[in-house]
Amino acid sequence: MTPVSVFKGRSVALFGLGGSGLATAHALTAGGASVTAWDDGEAGRAKALAESIRVEDIRGADWTQFDALILAPGVPLTHPVPHWTVECARAAGIEIIGDIELFCRERESRAGGAPFVAITGTNGKSTTTALIAHILREAGRDVQLGGNIGVPILSLEPPADDRIHVVECSSFQIDLTPSLAPTVGVLINLTPDHIDRHGSMENYAAVKERLVAGAEIALVGVDDAFCHAIGARLTERAKPGQRVAPVSAQRVLDWGFYVEGGKIMFREAGHEPQEAEEIGALAGARALRGAHNAQNAAFAAAACWELGLDDDEIARGLLSYPGLPHRMEEAARKGNVVYVNDSKATNADAAAKALASYDEIYWILGGKPKEGGIEELRPFFPRIARAYLIGEATEQFAATLGGDVPFERCVTLQTAIQCAARDAARSAGPEPVVLLSPACASYDQFANFEARGDLFRKLALEIASDHGENP
DSSP states (O other): OOOOGGGTTOEEEEEOOSHHHHHHHHHHHHTTOEEEEEOSSHHHHHHHHHTTOOBOOOTTSOGGGOSEEEEOTTSOSSSSSOOHHHHHHHHHTOEEEOHHHHHHHHHHHHHTTOOEEEEEOSSSHHHHHHHHHHHHHHTTOEEEEEETTSSOGGGSOOOOTTEEEEEEOOHHHHHTOTTOOOSEEEEOOOOSOOHHHHSSHHHHHHHHHHHHHTOSEEEEEOSSHHHHHHHHHHHHTOOTTOEEEEEESSSOOSSEEEEETTEEEEEOTTOOGGGOEEEEEOTTOGGGOSHHHHHHHHHHHHHHHHTTOOHHHHHHHHHHOOOOTTSSEEEEEETTEEEEEOTTOOSHHHHHHHHTTOSSEEEEEESEEOTTTTGGGGGGGGGEEEEEEESTTHHHHHHHHTTTSOEEEEESHHHHHHHHHHHHHTOOSSOOEEEEOOSEESTTTSSSHHHHHHHHHHHHHHHHTTOSOOO
16 A cells, blocks of 8 residues: 555545545545545445445535545546536635545655656557556566556555556546656557547547656657647657657657567667667567557557666567456467457457457457447458347447348347357358457446456356357
Protein backbone atom coordinates (compact mmCIF):
# COMPACT_ATOMS: atom_id res chain seq x y z
CA MET A 1 0.00 0.00 0.00
CA THR A 2 0.97 3.63 -0.52
CA PRO A 3 -0.25 5.59 2.54
CA VAL A 4 -1.44 9.02 1.39
CA SER A 5 0.21 11.35 3.89
CA VAL A 6 -0.41 14.51 1.87
CA PHE A 7 -3.96 14.63 3.29
CA LYS A 8 -2.88 14.00 6.87
CA GLY A 9 -5.17 15.79 9.32
CA ARG A 10 -7.63 16.75 6.58
CA SER A 11 -11.17 15.60 5.92
CA VAL A 12 -12.26 14.12 2.60
CA ALA A 13 -15.42 12.72 1.10
CA LEU A 14 -14.95 9.57 -0.96
CA PHE A 15 -17.54 8.29 -3.41
CA GLY A 16 -17.42 4.90 -5.12
CA LEU A 17 -16.58 1.76 -3.16
CA GLY A 18 -15.37 -0.64 -5.80
CA GLY A 19 -11.84 -2.02 -5.72
CA SER A 20 -10.04 1.28 -6.27
CA GLY A 21 -12.36 3.12 -3.87
CA LEU A 22 -11.71 0.69 -1.05
CA ALA A 23 -7.96 0.83 -1.66
CA THR A 24 -8.10 4.62 -1.69
CA ALA A 25 -10.02 4.76 1.59
CA HIS A 26 -7.46 2.53 3.28
CA ALA A 27 -4.52 4.52 1.85
CA LEU A 28 -5.96 7.84 2.99
CA THR A 29 -6.74 6.52 6.46
CA ALA A 30 -3.25 5.02 6.76
CA GLY A 31 -1.84 8.43 5.88
CA GLY A 32 -3.80 10.20 8.63
CA ALA A 33 -6.79 11.59 6.73
CA SER A 34 -10.38 11.53 7.97
CA VAL A 35 -12.43 9.70 5.34
CA THR A 36 -16.19 9.71 4.96
CA ALA A 37 -17.16 7.20 2.30
CA TRP A 38 -20.37 6.51 0.42
CA ASP A 39 -21.68 4.54 -2.55
CA ASP A 40 -25.10 4.49 -4.18
CA GLY A 41 -24.97 0.69 -4.12
CA GLU A 42 -25.69 -1.26 -0.95
CA ALA A 43 -23.13 -3.96 -1.83
CA GLY A 44 -20.28 -1.44 -1.96
CA ARG A 45 -21.30 0.09 1.35
CA ALA A 46 -21.52 -3.33 2.99
CA LYS A 47 -18.06 -4.32 1.81
CA ALA A 48 -16.59 -1.05 3.07
CA LEU A 49 -18.19 -1.51 6.48
CA ALA A 50 -16.82 -5.04 6.62
CA GLU A 51 -13.35 -3.53 6.08
CA SER A 52 -13.86 -0.99 8.90
CA ILE A 53 -14.18 1.99 6.56
CA ARG A 54 -16.34 4.83 7.86
CA VAL A 55 -19.49 4.88 5.72
CA GLU A 56 -21.99 7.73 6.04
CA ASP A 57 -24.70 9.08 3.75
CA ILE A 58 -23.19 12.31 2.44
CA ARG A 59 -26.20 13.40 0.43
CA GLY A 60 -27.28 15.78 3.17
CA ALA A 61 -23.84 16.56 4.56
CA ASP A 62 -22.31 20.01 5.00
CA TRP A 63 -19.82 19.75 2.14
CA THR A 64 -17.81 22.75 3.35
CA GLN A 65 -16.40 20.43 6.05
CA PHE A 66 -14.55 18.46 3.37
CA ASP A 67 -11.24 19.47 1.79
CA ALA A 68 -11.77 17.33 -1.31
CA LEU A 69 -14.03 14.84 -3.03
CA ILE A 70 -12.19 11.68 -4.05
CA LEU A 71 -14.24 10.28 -6.92
CA ALA A 72 -14.13 6.80 -8.41
CA PRO A 73 -13.27 6.95 -12.14
CA GLY A 74 -16.46 5.16 -13.17
CA VAL A 75 -18.61 8.02 -11.84
CA PRO A 76 -19.63 10.71 -14.39
CA LEU A 77 -17.66 13.92 -13.93
CA THR A 78 -19.13 15.90 -16.84
CA HIS A 79 -21.22 13.79 -19.23
CA PRO A 80 -23.96 12.82 -19.75
CA VAL A 81 -24.59 14.84 -16.57
CA PRO A 82 -22.35 15.35 -13.54
CA HIS A 83 -22.99 12.96 -10.68
CA TRP A 84 -24.75 14.46 -7.67
CA THR A 85 -21.54 14.33 -5.62
CA VAL A 86 -19.81 16.43 -8.27
CA GLU A 87 -22.53 19.06 -8.00
CA CYS A 88 -22.20 19.09 -4.19
CA ALA A 89 -18.43 19.45 -4.33
CA ARG A 90 -18.58 22.24 -6.88
CA ALA A 91 -21.17 24.13 -4.84
CA ALA A 92 -18.88 23.88 -1.80
CA GLY A 93 -15.82 24.97 -3.82
CA ILE A 94 -13.73 21.89 -3.05
CA GLU A 95 -11.50 20.01 -5.49
CA ILE A 96 -12.57 16.78 -7.21
CA ILE A 97 -9.75 14.31 -7.76
CA GLY A 98 -9.08 10.57 -8.08
CA ASP A 99 -6.70 7.96 -6.78
CA ILE A 100 -4.01 8.56 -9.41
CA GLU A 101 -3.89 12.23 -8.40
CA LEU A 102 -3.34 11.13 -4.80
CA PHE A 103 -0.46 8.94 -5.98
CA CYS A 104 1.07 11.80 -7.98
CA ARG A 105 1.00 14.11 -4.96
CA GLU A 106 2.42 11.42 -2.70
CA ARG A 107 5.19 10.72 -5.25
CA GLU A 108 6.09 14.41 -5.33
CA SER A 109 6.17 14.50 -1.53
CA ARG A 110 8.14 11.26 -1.01
CA ALA A 111 10.43 10.97 -4.03
CA GLY A 112 9.82 13.50 -6.77
CA GLY A 113 12.30 11.88 -9.12
CA ALA A 114 10.92 8.35 -8.74
CA PRO A 115 10.47 6.77 -12.19
CA PHE A 116 6.83 6.79 -13.25
CA VAL A 117 5.56 5.49 -16.59
CA ALA A 118 1.95 6.32 -17.47
CA ILE A 119 0.27 4.73 -20.48
CA THR A 120 -2.96 5.58 -22.27
CA GLY A 121 -4.67 5.19 -25.64
CA THR A 122 -7.92 3.77 -26.93
CA ASN A 123 -6.63 0.28 -27.69
CA GLY A 124 -3.54 -1.66 -26.66
CA LYS A 125 -2.82 0.20 -23.43
CA SER A 126 -3.15 -2.86 -21.17
CA THR A 127 -0.83 -4.98 -23.34
CA THR A 128 1.67 -2.12 -23.63
CA THR A 129 1.56 -1.50 -19.87
CA ALA A 130 2.06 -5.17 -19.02
CA LEU A 131 4.80 -5.52 -21.62
CA ILE A 132 6.76 -2.53 -20.28
CA ALA A 133 6.53 -3.95 -16.76
CA HIS A 134 7.60 -7.40 -17.98
CA ILE A 135 10.66 -6.12 -19.87
CA LEU A 136 11.75 -4.05 -16.87
CA ARG A 137 11.30 -6.95 -14.44
CA GLU A 138 13.17 -9.35 -16.72
CA ALA A 139 16.00 -6.82 -16.67
CA GLY A 140 16.08 -6.93 -12.87
CA ARG A 141 14.30 -3.67 -12.09
CA ASP A 142 11.97 -3.14 -9.10
CA VAL A 143 8.60 -2.63 -10.82
CA GLN A 144 5.11 -1.84 -9.54
CA LEU A 145 2.32 -2.49 -12.09
CA GLY A 146 -1.20 -1.15 -11.68
CA GLY A 147 -3.84 1.43 -12.45
CA ASN A 148 -6.58 0.72 -14.98
CA ILE A 149 -4.99 -2.66 -15.73
CA GLY A 150 -6.62 -4.05 -12.58
CA VAL A 151 -4.54 -3.33 -9.47
CA PRO A 152 -5.48 -0.02 -7.78
CA ILE A 153 -2.52 2.34 -7.84
CA LEU A 154 -2.67 2.99 -4.10
CA SER A 155 -2.43 -0.77 -3.42
CA LEU A 156 1.09 -0.67 -4.87
CA GLU A 157 4.27 -0.12 -2.88
CA PRO A 158 5.15 3.56 -2.35
CA PRO A 159 7.27 5.55 -4.81
CA ALA A 160 11.04 5.29 -4.30
CA ASP A 161 14.04 6.47 -6.26
CA ASP A 162 14.93 2.94 -7.41
CA ARG A 163 11.36 1.70 -7.97
CA ILE A 164 9.52 2.12 -11.28
CA HIS A 165 5.74 2.50 -11.28
CA VAL A 166 4.14 1.42 -14.57
CA VAL A 167 0.54 2.59 -14.62
CA GLU A 168 -2.26 2.27 -17.16
CA CYS A 169 -4.56 5.31 -17.20
CA SER A 170 -8.07 5.50 -18.62
CA SER A 171 -9.55 8.76 -19.81
CA PHE A 172 -11.78 8.78 -16.71
CA GLN A 173 -8.72 8.56 -14.46
CA ILE A 174 -6.81 11.25 -16.36
CA ASP A 175 -9.82 13.55 -16.00
CA LEU A 176 -9.39 13.32 -12.22
CA THR A 177 -5.60 13.83 -12.21
CA PRO A 178 -4.74 17.52 -12.74
CA SER A 179 -1.07 17.19 -11.71
CA LEU A 180 -0.26 14.16 -13.88
CA ALA A 181 3.42 14.49 -14.84
CA PRO A 182 5.03 11.09 -15.44
CA THR A 183 8.67 10.49 -16.23
CA VAL A 184 7.57 8.74 -19.43
CA GLY A 185 4.10 9.36 -20.85
CA VAL A 186 2.78 7.05 -23.56
CA LEU A 187 -0.12 7.87 -25.91
CA ILE A 188 -0.57 4.91 -28.26
CA ASN A 189 -3.58 5.69 -30.44
CA LEU A 190 -7.00 7.36 -30.48
CA THR A 191 -10.28 6.17 -31.98
CA PRO A 192 -13.85 7.06 -30.93
CA ASP A 193 -14.69 5.59 -27.51
CA HIS A 194 -16.48 6.71 -24.34
CA ILE A 195 -18.07 9.60 -26.22
CA ASP A 196 -21.08 9.36 -23.88
CA ARG A 197 -18.75 10.20 -20.97
CA HIS A 198 -16.81 13.00 -22.69
CA GLY A 199 -19.39 14.58 -24.98
CA SER A 200 -17.32 14.54 -28.18
CA MET A 201 -14.28 12.95 -29.75
CA GLU A 202 -12.46 16.27 -29.40
CA ASN A 203 -13.07 16.31 -25.63
CA TYR A 204 -11.97 12.69 -25.33
CA ALA A 205 -8.74 13.39 -27.23
CA ALA A 206 -8.06 16.51 -25.15
CA VAL A 207 -8.27 14.48 -21.93
CA LYS A 208 -5.89 11.84 -23.31
CA GLU A 209 -3.46 14.56 -24.41
CA ARG A 210 -3.02 15.71 -20.82
CA LEU A 211 -1.11 12.54 -19.94
CA VAL A 212 1.70 13.27 -22.39
CA ALA A 213 1.53 17.06 -22.10
CA GLY A 214 2.94 16.89 -18.59
CA ALA A 215 5.47 14.10 -19.20
CA GLU A 216 9.23 14.60 -19.12
CA ILE A 217 9.47 12.18 -22.05
CA ALA A 218 6.35 12.03 -24.24
CA LEU A 219 6.05 9.05 -26.60
CA VAL A 220 3.23 9.82 -29.02
CA GLY A 221 1.87 7.68 -31.83
CA VAL A 222 1.72 9.12 -35.32
CA ASP A 223 -0.39 6.39 -36.97
CA ASP A 224 -3.75 8.15 -36.50
CA ALA A 225 -4.77 11.73 -37.16
CA PHE A 226 -5.65 12.70 -33.59
CA CYS A 227 -2.37 11.45 -32.09
CA HIS A 228 -0.37 12.91 -34.97
CA ALA A 229 -1.89 16.32 -34.26
CA ILE A 230 -1.20 15.98 -30.54
CA GLY A 231 2.44 15.07 -31.20
CA ALA A 232 2.91 18.05 -33.49
CA ARG A 233 1.30 20.38 -30.97
CA LEU A 234 3.43 19.09 -28.08
CA THR A 235 6.60 19.34 -30.15
CA GLU A 236 5.83 22.97 -30.97
CA ARG A 237 5.04 23.78 -27.33
CA ALA A 238 7.68 21.57 -25.65
CA LYS A 239 8.82 22.88 -22.29
CA PRO A 240 12.51 23.20 -21.44
CA GLY A 241 13.87 19.72 -20.77
CA GLN A 242 10.83 17.97 -22.23
CA ARG A 243 11.41 15.41 -24.97
CA VAL A 244 8.63 14.52 -27.43
CA ALA A 245 9.34 11.45 -29.60
CA PRO A 246 7.13 9.97 -32.33
CA VAL A 247 6.36 6.25 -32.54
CA SER A 248 5.04 4.40 -35.60
CA ALA A 249 4.27 0.79 -36.46
CA GLN A 250 3.29 1.66 -40.03
CA ARG A 251 6.12 3.65 -41.58
CA VAL A 252 9.79 4.54 -41.32
CA LEU A 253 10.25 7.87 -39.58
CA ASP A 254 12.84 10.56 -40.19
CA TRP A 255 13.51 10.26 -36.48
CA GLY A 256 11.96 8.47 -33.53
CA PHE A 257 10.87 4.87 -32.92
CA TYR A 258 9.37 2.71 -35.67
CA VAL A 259 8.87 -0.86 -36.86
CA GLU A 260 10.58 -2.01 -40.05
CA GLY A 261 10.73 -5.60 -41.23
CA GLY A 262 9.69 -6.96 -37.84
CA LYS A 263 12.38 -4.96 -36.05
CA ILE A 264 11.90 -2.04 -33.66
CA MET A 265 14.24 0.77 -34.62
CA PHE A 266 15.34 4.10 -33.17
CA ARG A 267 16.68 6.82 -35.43
CA GLU A 268 18.20 10.05 -34.19
CA ALA A 269 17.15 13.26 -35.89
CA GLY A 270 19.48 14.11 -38.76
CA HIS A 271 20.84 10.58 -39.10
CA GLU A 272 20.66 8.46 -42.23
CA PRO A 273 18.29 5.42 -42.31
CA GLN A 274 21.22 3.00 -42.21
CA GLU A 275 22.35 4.60 -38.97
CA ALA A 276 19.14 3.61 -37.16
CA GLU A 277 19.62 1.41 -34.09
CA GLU A 278 17.74 -1.88 -33.68
CA ILE A 279 16.40 -2.00 -30.11
CA GLY A 280 14.21 -5.11 -30.36
CA ALA A 281 12.73 -7.70 -32.71
CA LEU A 282 9.30 -9.33 -33.01
CA ALA A 283 10.37 -12.58 -34.68
CA GLY A 284 9.68 -15.41 -32.24
CA ALA A 285 7.51 -13.29 -29.91
CA ARG A 286 4.37 -15.48 -30.11
CA ALA A 287 2.35 -13.34 -27.71
CA LEU A 288 2.90 -10.25 -29.88
CA ARG A 289 1.30 -11.45 -33.10
CA GLY A 290 -0.42 -8.94 -35.38
CA ALA A 291 0.11 -5.36 -36.52
CA HIS A 292 -1.55 -3.94 -33.40
CA ASN A 293 0.94 -5.78 -31.20
CA ALA A 294 3.78 -4.41 -33.30
CA GLN A 295 2.54 -0.98 -32.26
CA ASN A 296 2.29 -2.05 -28.61
CA ALA A 297 5.79 -3.55 -28.73
CA ALA A 298 7.25 -0.42 -30.35
CA PHE A 299 5.91 1.74 -27.52
CA ALA A 300 7.06 -0.70 -24.84
CA ALA A 301 10.55 -0.93 -26.32
CA ALA A 302 10.71 2.86 -26.66
CA ALA A 303 9.66 3.41 -23.03
CA CYS A 304 12.22 0.90 -21.73
CA TRP A 305 14.94 2.37 -23.95
CA GLU A 306 14.18 5.84 -22.59
CA LEU A 307 14.47 4.41 -19.06
CA GLY A 308 17.99 3.22 -19.81
CA LEU A 309 17.64 -0.46 -20.74
CA ASP A 310 20.01 -1.75 -23.38
CA ASP A 311 18.98 -3.43 -26.62
CA ASP A 312 19.66 -6.97 -25.40
CA GLU A 313 17.51 -6.47 -22.30
CA ILE A 314 14.64 -5.19 -24.42
CA ALA A 315 14.98 -8.01 -26.96
CA ARG A 316 14.92 -10.69 -24.24
CA GLY A 317 11.84 -9.16 -22.64
CA LEU A 318 9.93 -9.08 -25.91
CA LEU A 319 10.65 -12.76 -26.58
CA SER A 320 9.69 -13.94 -23.09
CA TYR A 321 6.47 -11.94 -22.76
CA PRO A 322 3.60 -14.39 -22.05
CA GLY A 323 0.71 -12.11 -23.05
CA LEU A 324 -2.40 -11.02 -21.14
CA PRO A 325 -5.62 -12.89 -20.48
CA HIS A 326 -8.52 -11.90 -22.77
CA ARG A 327 -6.26 -10.21 -25.35
CA MET A 328 -5.74 -12.61 -28.26
CA GLU A 329 -5.02 -15.23 -25.61
CA GLU A 330 -4.49 -18.72 -26.99
CA ALA A 331 -6.90 -20.46 -24.64
CA ALA A 332 -6.76 -24.00 -26.01
CA ARG A 333 -5.92 -26.22 -28.97
CA LYS A 334 -7.60 -29.35 -30.27
CA GLY A 335 -5.88 -30.90 -33.24
CA ASN A 336 -5.21 -28.05 -35.62
CA VAL A 337 -8.04 -25.88 -34.22
CA VAL A 338 -6.95 -22.94 -32.06
CA TYR A 339 -9.30 -21.28 -29.55
CA VAL A 340 -8.49 -17.59 -29.05
CA ASN A 341 -9.95 -15.52 -26.22
CA ASP A 342 -10.09 -11.86 -27.26
CA SER A 343 -12.89 -10.85 -24.90
CA LYS A 344 -11.17 -7.51 -24.22
CA ALA A 345 -12.12 -6.46 -27.78
CA THR A 346 -15.14 -4.44 -26.67
CA ASN A 347 -15.32 -2.27 -29.79
CA ALA A 348 -14.90 -2.77 -33.52
CA ASP A 349 -11.44 -1.22 -33.69
CA ALA A 350 -10.14 -3.64 -31.07
CA ALA A 351 -11.76 -6.62 -32.82
CA ALA A 352 -10.10 -5.59 -36.09
CA LYS A 353 -6.70 -6.38 -34.59
CA ALA A 354 -7.60 -10.04 -34.07
CA LEU A 355 -9.46 -10.38 -37.37
CA ALA A 356 -6.37 -9.13 -39.18
CA SER A 357 -4.16 -11.73 -37.48
CA TYR A 358 -5.79 -14.98 -38.66
CA ASP A 359 -6.81 -16.40 -42.03
CA GLU A 360 -9.68 -18.83 -41.30
CA ILE A 361 -11.90 -17.53 -38.52
CA TYR A 362 -14.96 -18.95 -36.80
CA TRP A 363 -16.00 -15.70 -35.19
CA ILE A 364 -18.05 -15.36 -32.00
CA LEU A 365 -19.29 -11.80 -31.61
CA GLY A 366 -21.98 -9.74 -29.98
CA GLY A 367 -23.07 -8.38 -26.63
CA LYS A 368 -24.06 -4.82 -25.82
CA PRO A 369 -23.29 -2.90 -29.03
CA LYS A 370 -21.30 0.30 -29.23
CA GLU A 371 -21.74 3.22 -31.60
CA GLY A 372 -20.93 2.33 -35.19
CA GLY A 373 -21.45 -1.41 -34.83
CA ILE A 374 -19.20 -3.61 -36.99
CA GLU A 375 -19.53 -1.91 -40.37
CA GLU A 376 -15.87 -0.87 -40.30
CA LEU A 377 -14.88 -4.55 -40.06
CA ARG A 378 -16.22 -5.33 -43.54
CA PRO A 379 -12.69 -5.55 -45.09
CA PHE A 380 -12.06 -8.58 -42.85
CA PHE A 381 -15.22 -10.45 -43.84
CA PRO A 382 -13.35 -12.63 -46.41
CA ARG A 383 -11.31 -14.10 -43.54
CA ILE A 384 -14.45 -15.28 -41.69
CA ALA A 385 -15.62 -18.80 -42.44
CA ARG A 386 -18.73 -18.38 -40.27
CA ALA A 387 -20.00 -16.04 -37.54
CA TYR A 388 -21.89 -16.88 -34.34
CA LEU A 389 -23.99 -14.07 -32.87
CA ILE A 390 -24.78 -13.61 -29.18
CA GLY A 391 -26.43 -11.02 -26.99
CA GLU A 392 -28.28 -7.76 -27.65
CA ALA A 393 -26.35 -6.98 -30.84
CA THR A 394 -27.59 -10.09 -32.66
CA GLU A 395 -30.06 -8.51 -35.06
CA GLN A 396 -27.96 -5.39 -35.67
CA PHE A 397 -24.91 -7.49 -36.52
CA ALA A 398 -26.97 -9.95 -38.57
CA ALA A 399 -28.09 -7.05 -40.74
CA THR A 400 -24.49 -5.93 -41.27
CA LEU A 401 -23.21 -9.43 -42.11
CA GLY A 402 -26.16 -9.94 -44.45
CA GLY A 403 -25.27 -12.27 -47.28
CA ASP A 404 -21.54 -11.54 -47.07
CA VAL A 405 -20.77 -13.84 -44.13
CA PRO A 406 -22.70 -16.99 -43.16
CA PHE A 407 -23.88 -16.72 -39.57
CA GLU A 408 -25.96 -18.33 -36.84
CA ARG A 409 -28.00 -16.69 -34.09
CA CYS A 410 -26.69 -18.51 -31.02
CA VAL A 411 -27.95 -16.26 -28.19
CA THR A 412 -25.42 -17.51 -25.60
CA LEU A 413 -21.66 -17.97 -25.56
CA GLN A 414 -22.08 -21.63 -24.59
CA THR A 415 -24.08 -22.37 -27.74
CA ALA A 416 -21.80 -20.25 -29.92
CA ILE A 417 -18.56 -22.02 -28.96
CA GLN A 418 -20.10 -25.46 -29.48
CA CYS A 419 -21.32 -24.49 -32.96
CA ALA A 420 -18.00 -22.88 -33.85
CA ALA A 421 -16.04 -25.90 -32.57
CA ARG A 422 -18.22 -28.22 -34.63
CA ASP A 423 -17.61 -26.25 -37.83
CA ALA A 424 -13.89 -25.63 -37.25
CA ALA A 425 -13.31 -29.36 -36.63
CA ARG A 426 -14.62 -30.06 -40.15
CA SER A 427 -12.17 -27.62 -41.75
CA ALA A 428 -9.37 -28.87 -43.98
CA GLY A 429 -7.40 -25.69 -43.41
CA PRO A 430 -4.00 -25.64 -41.67
CA GLU A 431 -5.08 -23.63 -38.60
CA PRO A 432 -8.78 -22.76 -38.22
CA VAL A 433 -9.35 -20.34 -35.33
CA VAL A 434 -12.38 -20.22 -33.06
CA LEU A 435 -12.20 -16.57 -32.08
CA LEU A 436 -14.12 -14.77 -29.36
CA SER A 437 -13.66 -11.13 -30.35
CA PRO A 438 -17.06 -9.63 -29.53
CA ALA A 439 -16.73 -5.99 -30.71
CA CYS A 440 -19.19 -5.26 -27.89
CA ALA A 441 -19.41 -4.54 -24.21
CA SER A 442 -20.31 -7.53 -22.06
CA TYR A 443 -22.91 -6.01 -19.76
CA ASP A 444 -25.99 -7.58 -21.36
CA GLN A 445 -24.99 -11.10 -20.27
CA PHE A 446 -21.85 -10.80 -18.11
CA ALA A 447 -20.56 -8.68 -15.25
CA ASN A 448 -17.52 -7.66 -17.30
CA PHE A 449 -15.32 -8.75 -20.21
CA GLU A 450 -13.19 -10.85 -17.85
CA ALA A 451 -16.17 -13.02 -16.87
CA ARG A 452 -17.03 -13.46 -20.55
CA GLY A 453 -13.45 -14.45 -21.40
CA ASP A 454 -13.14 -16.76 -18.41
CA LEU A 455 -16.21 -18.69 -19.53
CA PHE A 456 -14.87 -18.95 -23.09
CA ARG A 457 -11.54 -20.28 -21.79
CA LYS A 458 -13.27 -22.82 -19.54
CA LEU A 459 -15.47 -24.08 -22.38
CA ALA A 460 -12.55 -24.20 -24.82
CA LEU A 461 -10.44 -26.24 -22.42
CA GLU A 462 -13.33 -28.64 -21.88
CA ILE A 463 -13.71 -29.11 -25.65
CA ALA A 464 -9.95 -29.55 -26.10
CA SER A 465 -9.81 -32.19 -23.37
CA ASP A 466 -12.99 -33.94 -24.58
CA HIS A 467 -14.65 -33.22 -21.24
CA GLY A 468 -17.16 -30.92 -22.86
CA GLU A 469 -19.78 -31.72 -25.43
CA ASN A 470 -18.07 -33.41 -28.38
CA PRO A 471 -18.48 -31.09 -31.39
